Each structure stands twice: as C-alpha cells, then as structure tokens.
Amino acid sequence: MPASDNTLQTDEGRCAGMRAALDAARHGVFAGQAPFGAAIFTNQGELVVAEHNQVREMLDPTAHAEVFAIRLACRLTGQRTLPGCWLFATCEPCPMCATAAVFAGLRHVVYGASVEDAREAGFSELQLPSRQIFDRSDDKIAVFPGVLRQECRALFTARP
Ligand SMILES: [Zn+2]
Numbered sequence: 344m345p346a347s348d349n350t351l352q353t354d355e356g357r358c359a360g361m362r363a364a365l366d367a368a369r370h371g372v373f374a375g376q377a378p379f380g381a382a383i384f385t386n387q388g389e390l391v392v393a394e395h396n397q398v399r400e401m402l403d404p405t406a407h408a409e410v411f412a413i414r415l416a417c418r419l420t421g422q423r424t425l426p427g428c429w430l431f432a433t434c435e436p437c438p439m440c441a442t443a444a445v446f447a448g449l450r451h452v453v454y455g456a457s458v459e460d461a462r463e464a465g466f467s468e469l470q471l472p473s474r475q476i477f478d479r480s481d482d483k484i485a486v487f488p489g490v491l492r493q494e495c496r497a498l499f500t501a502r503p
Contacts, residue, residue: 349388351429357453360384361491363393364431365455367408368498371395377466378498379434381408383416386427386450391416408432409440413447424448433495434461435488438469441476445484452477453487455495464499 350356360382368380374395382393392415397406409432416425429451430436430444435458444452458468477484 349386351384351388351451351453356388357431357487357490360390360429360431360453361433361455361495363390364408364433365491365494365498367393367395368433368495369501371397371408372498372501373503374400375503376400378501379408379432380498381412381433381440382431383412383425383449384429384431386429388429391419391425391428405439407437407440409436410443413443413449417447426450429453431490433498434458434468436473438471438473438476441473445476445480445482448482449484450482451485451487453490455490455492456499457488457492460492460496461499464496466499 363382364380368378372378376399377396379396383391392412394408394412396408424447426448427450430449432454434456435454461468
C-alpha cells in the first residue's frame with residue numbers, strides 16, 4: 344500500500360489509531376496498572392502492538408506503555424528499530440519514552456493528553472514537553488498532539 348493511502352495521514356485515521364492505545368490503557372486500568380496506553384503502527388497503517396503501562400505489575404519504573412510497546416514491536420518484527428513507524432500514546436511521552444521513540448526510528452508521534460494534563464491529574468510527570476526532545480533529533484519527527492484528548496484525560500480518573 345503506498346504511504347499516501349495510509350489512513351493515519353487523516354484526522355479520522357489518527358483517531359482510530361488512538362482508540363487502540365485507549366483500549367490498551369483501559370485494559371491496564373482493569374488490571375490495576377497506571378492509566379497509560381500506547382500503540383505502534385507501521386508506516387502502511389497496520390497495527391503492530393498495543394500495550395499499557397506495567398510499572399506496578401513488573402516493579403519496573405521504566406515499564407511505561409511506550410517503552411513496552413517499542414520493545415515488543417521490535418521483537419515481533421525482528422528488528423532493532425522501527426523505521427518510519429507511528430507511535431500513539433494516550434499521554435504525551437515523558438522524556439524517557441520520547442528518547443526511546445527517537446532511538447527506535449519512529450517518525451510520527453500522536454498523543455492525547457499533555458504532560459500538563461497528567462500533572463494536573465496528580466501524576467508526577469517531568470515538566471519537559473516531548474517536542475523539546477523530538478526537535479533535538481537529527482530525524483524529522485511529525486508530532487500530532489491532542490488527539491482524542493478528552494477521552495485520554497478521562498483515563499486519569501478511570502477506575503476498574
Ligand atoms: Zn514514559
């Protein structure tokens with residue numbers, strides 16, 4: 344499929360992509376995990392993985408949804424990087440996850456709630472917008488903020 348046919352290039356397609364990350368986050372909430380989800384799609388618009396935060400389950404402070412999704416997507420595709428892929432995250436990636444996205448070769452980052460939204464909801468996010476990391480990359484990374492923001496923000500108060 345040519346890249347121009349990739350539905351993720353449209354608002355509608357990005358909303359559909361975000362729903363995969365939202366569903367993963369909701370699964371996480373039901374499993375007692377922090378309410379963050381992430382999904383990775385190929386540059387052709389095919390879903391590779393959707394994961395939720397697993398910090399509490401794994402007792403691993405680096406097990407953010409985005410890092411987990413990147414690790415799994417690399418394993419599933421047998422690649423060390425994910426060139427041209429899309430990352431969807433229910434919340435703006437933290438500095439660790441944004442850096443992981445750069446190292447993974449992701450070229451499109453779509454997120455819902457902002458780090459400010461998360462901080463307001465009581466999560467201890469660093470006050471560093473992901474844009475500041477992406478802008479320092481040698482690679483051009485397209486960022487789409489605020490996709491399904493209200494649904495993503497609602498995760499912060501979701502209960503199992
Ligand atoms: Zn993170």
